[in-house]
Amino acid sequence: MTSIGDSTGRGAGGVGKGSRRFTGIFPVVPTTFTEEGELDLESQMRCVDFLIDAGSNGLSILANFSEQFSLSDDERESLTASILEHVAQRVPVIVTTTHFSSRICIERSRRAQEAGAAMIMVMPPYHGATLRVTEERCFDFFARLSDALDIPIMVQDAPVSGTPLSAAFLARMAREIEQVSYFKIETAGAASKLRELIRLGGSAVEGPWDGEEAITLFPDLEAGATGSMTGGGYPDGLRPILDDYLAGRREQARAGYERWLPLINYENRQCGPLACKILMKEGGVIRSEAPRHPFAPVHPETRKGLIETAQRLDPLVLRWGK
Numbered sequence: 001m002t003s004i005g006d007s008t009g010r011g012a013g014g015v016g017k018g019s020r021r022f023t024g025i026f027p028v029v030p031t032t033f034t035e036e037g038e039l040d041l042e043s044q045m046r047c048v049d050f051l052i053d054a055g056s057n058g059l060s061i062l063a064n065f066s067e068q069f070s071l072s073d074d075e076r077e078s079l080t081a082s083i084l085e086h087v088a089q090r091v092p093v094i095v096t097t098t099h100f101s102s103r104i105c106i107e108r109s110r111r112a113q114e115a116g117a118a119m120i121m122v123m124p125p126y127h128g129a130t131l132r133v134t135e136e137r138c139f140d141f142f143a144r145l146s147d148a149l150d151i152p153i154m155v156q157d158a159p160v161s162g163t164p165l166s167a168a169f170l171a172r173m174a175r176e177i178e179q180v181s182y183f184k185i186e187t188a189g190a191a192s193k194l195r196e197l198i199r200l201g202g203s204a205v206e207g208p209w210d211g212e213e214a215i216t217l218f219p220d221l222e223a224g225a226t227g228s229m230t231g232g233g234y235p236d237g238l239r240p241i242l243d244d245y246l247a248g249r250r251e252q253a254r255a256g257y258e259r260w261l262p263l264i265n266y267e268n269r270q271c272g273p274l275a276c277k278i279l280m281k282e283g284g285v286i287r288s289e290a291p292r293h294p295f296a297p298v299h300p301e302t303r304k305g306l307i308e309t310a311q312r313l314d315p316l317v318l319r320w321g322k
Helices: 042-052 073-087 102-116 135-147 167-176 192-203 217-222 235-246 248-273 272-281 299-309
Strands: 057-062 091-095 117-123 152-156 180-185 206-212
Touching: 042 057, 042 073, 057 073, 057 272, 057 299, 073 091, 073 102, 091 102, 102 117, 102 135, 117 180, 135 152, 135 167, 167 180, 192 206, 192 217, 192 272, 206 217, 217 235, 217 248, 235 248, 248 272, 248 299, 272 299
Parallel strands: 057 091, 091 117, 117 152, 152 180, 180 206
Antiparallel strands: none
16 A cells, blocks of 8 residues: 555634635545445555555545435435544545535534535535425524534535625635634636635635545646645545645646646546446455445446556556555
C-alpha cells in the first residue's frame, strides 16, 4: 500500500471567514455494500485508508455519490461514527446532513460535529420533484443550522435539489450567517457563478469549491475555486492539478487536467456513483462494487471502457490492494 503526498487539508491561515481553513481535493467516500445489499464495514474502512493513502486533502461522506439516499437513519449514524473513528483525524472529514426539516438537519449535524466532523454539507430544503421553500425560509433554515454549530457549513448548490440559488443569495448568506462559509457549486456555468459569488461575497466566501467529479475543475480553478469535491477513484491524479494551480503552475495544472479528463468524463457521464467502486473492486480495495437495489449496475461494456481508460493512467486504485 503506497502513500502519496501530505494529506492535510488545512490552510496556512488562522480560523474564521477568509482564512481558508480547508482547501484541496475532498473526494466523496462511496458506501460499500455486499452483493446482498448489506453494509460492508470492512471494505468501507479499506476504502477510507486507500483514499488517505492516495493523497486526499480530506474526505466527504454520506453525499449523493455515497448513495446516501439508499441508507436508513441508523445506517447513516453508524457510518458517520465508524468512519470518523477510523479516520482518527488523519484528514478532515465533511459529513453530509441534508434533510428537509431544519430540526432533523440540526440534530444530524450536531451528532456529526460531536463525532469529529470538520464541516457539514447541506443542500437547501427540498423534497421530491416539486416541494421547495422560499428564499427567506431557506435563509432561515441555514441561519438556524449555523446557530446550532461551531463548525463551518458548506452549501451544496446542485441541480438535484431543484432549488435556484443565485450568487447574490449565496453571498448574502456568507456575509450574514456565521458558519455558512463554503460553497460547492455544481450547476451549469459553474465558473461564471463562482466568479460572481467571490465578487459579491468577498472574504466571507472562505471556500469557493467545485464538484461534479471535477468535470469542470480547470475552468473553476481559473474562476477562483480553492477546493473540489470529486469522485473517489483517483485522488492521486486529481490532487496535483489543484496543487499545481494554487502554486502558480498554471500550465502544469492545465496539462494534468487534460490528461485525466477522459477518465473524469467516463465517471461523470457514463458510470456515475459506481465508477469509483468499480475501480476499487478492480484494484482489490473493496470486495463488491454492487449498489443497493433498485440502483442499476453499470453495463459490462461500459465497465470495460472505464477500466481501459483508467489503465492508461495507472492510478493507485488499480494497484493499492494487490
